Amino acid sequence: MKLGRLNHVGVATPSIEQSLAMYRRLFGAEPSSPAFDLPAQGVKVCFVDAPNSQIELIEPLGPDSPIARFLEKNPQGGQHHVCFEVPDIETARAHFERLGARILGPTRIGAHGTPIFFLHPKDMGGMLTEIMESPKQAH
Ligand SMILES: CC[C@H](C(=O)O)C(=O)SCCNC(=O)CCNC(=O)[C@H](O)C(C)(C)COP(=O)(O)OP(=O)(O)OC[C@H]1O[C@@H](n2cnc3c(N)ncnc32)[C@H](O)[C@@H]1OP(=O)(O)O
Numbered sequence: 001m002k003l004g005r006l007n008h009v010g011v012a013t014p015s016i017e018q019s020l021a022m023y024r025r026l027f028g029a030e031p032s033s034p035a036f037d038l039p040a041q042g043v044k045v046c047f048v049d050a051p052n053s054q055i056e057l058i059e060p061l062g063p064d065s066p067i068a069r070f071l072e073k074n075p076q077g078g079q080h081h082v083c084f085e086v087p088d089i090e091t092a093r094a095h096f097e098r099l100g101a102r103i104l105g106p107t108r109i110g111a112h113g114t115p116i117f118f119l120h121p122k123d124m125g126g127m128l129t130e131i132m133e134s135p136k137q138a139h
């Protein structure tokens with residue numbers, strides 16, 4: 001399976017507002033849309049566009065969020081995961097299962113409204129890796 005497009009870099013933050021203020025000050029960057037909650041994933045999300053990818057700012061929604069645990073270890077936040085696109089999520093899941101890479105949890109709908117899953121950082125050289133089905137091209 002070829003490595004697909006780098007859809008986004010996930011950046012954990014204790015405050016999306018503080019992170020947006022920093023991107024605004026240093027890059028004149030604005031979010032591509034208002035922040036929104038993904039309760040099922042335990043995160044509040046906001047995207048800042050780069051020419052060929054995005055920064056995905058992710059803030060914990062409550063103490064059980066996977067981001068809350070990350071921030072306990074990294075209080076300032078920082079690079080949390082990367083996300084690569086695939087044409088078909090089930091084909092990708094079967095591919096990684098066949099190769100013995102640990103898949104974290106069920107396939108579920110991610111922040112772009114398409115199915116996603118995560119590969120364990122220990123099987124990706126220390127990099128938590130999200131696999132996301134590419135959005136369908138609008139006709
Ligand atoms: C889905 C919505 C949105 C989208 O784009 O669509 C998102 O991206 S939401 C992103 C938030 N959701 C997730 O991260 C789900 C997947 N993550 C997990 O299942 C956990 O966070 C997990 C398993 C990666 C870590 O779980 P936990 O923190 O409870 O375990 P430990 O602290 O014991 O960590 C185990 C081991 O992994 C290392 N670790 C933890 N987090 C990361 C990370 N982000 N990158 C790299 N490595 C990480 C941690 O240091 C431990 O290593 P060890 O050597 O044992 O200390």
Ligand SMILES: [Co+2]
Pocket residue numbers: 008010056081083130
């Ligand atoms: Co993500």
